[in-house]
Amino acid sequence: MTTALPRFTPEVLFVQVRTRHTPTFGVARLVLAPGEAVLVDPLTIAATSYGLVVEVRGQVALCTAGAEGGWMDATPVLPGDLHQVELDGSHGWCVSRHGWIASSSTVAMNPEAPPMQAIFGGVEGFMNYAHGKGAVVLACYGALDLVTLEAGEAVTISSDHVVAFPDTVQCRLRPSVPDGVQSIQTGEGLVFDFAGPGAVLTQSRGPRRLTTWLRANGVSPRS
Numbered sequence: 001m002t003t004a005l006p007r008f009t010p011e012v013l014f015v016q017v018r019t020r021h022t023p024t025f026g027v028a029r030l031v032l033a034p035g036e037a038v039l040v041d042p043l044t045i046a047a048t049s050y051g052l053v054v055e056v057r058g059q060v061a062l063c064t065a066g067a068e069g070g071w072m073d074a075t076p077v078l079p080g081d082l083h084q085v086e087l088d089g090s091h092g093w094c095v096s097r098h099g100w101i102a103s104s105s106t107v108a109m110n111p112e113a114p115p116m117q118a119i120f121g122g123v124e125g126f127m128n129y130a131h132g133k134g135a136v137v138l139a140c141y142g143a144l145d146l147v148t149l150e151a152g153e154a155v156t157i158s159s160d161h162v163v164a165f166p167d168t169v170q171c172r173l174r175p176s177v178p179d180g181v182q183s184i185q186t187g188e189g190l191v192f193d194f195a196g197p198g199a200v201l202t203q204s205r206g207p208r209r210l211t212t213w214l215r216a217n218g219v220s221p222r223s
Helices: 112-120 208-217
Strands: 016-020 027-031 037-040 047-049 053-057 062-063 068-073 084-086 093-096 100-103 107-109 127-139 144-149 156-160 162-166 171-177 188-195 196-202
Touching: 016 156, 027 037, 027 062, 027 084, 027 100, 037 068, 047 062, 093 112, 100 107, 100 112, 112 127, 112 171, 144 156, 144 188, 156 196, 188 196
Parallel strands: none
Antiparallel strands: 016 027, 027 068, 037 062, 037 100, 047 068, 053 062, 084 127, 093 127, 093 162, 100 127, 107 127, 144 196, 156 188, 162 196, 171 188
């Protein structure tokens, strides 16, 4: 389902993002102008200025500042770095659902956009599509890595380590092992083949690998 864009006055500036405690335990402070709104992952909201209105709509929270403006702190669930992408409206970005923590209300998140249809074949998958104009704040589990590809250069990256990439980069999603366990919803057992020119944002640690390690070592929700 597409996240609708709330209305606010045209003279409002795009949200300002100030980060601290990076690269290990990043916190993003989103500073809002009067009447400005941002979309945020509800699980990451740590603190807000007094009077900031927070409306949770499913898996997204709409945070709106009052007449005096305001701020909110977003903290990723897993430790790691933060990265900000500025969209200028010329193209969109494919973003990991677990990597997205916040974006300007002028940025729409649409998992049914054509680039998502091309990757997942019409099924809602483990990535979302951001387009419009404004800031998108991404979280990495571990450190951020930028994989830069020249024209004609190709690389294969585990889906667990892909954070985001522009829709101008050529990509293909496929099983990492033929006939292996795989899931479009979580990315398990899948890898991306990317071809340049372009760049891919990756993370040095994989959330699913953490889950696998915990289970293998006797740590689970039931233990």
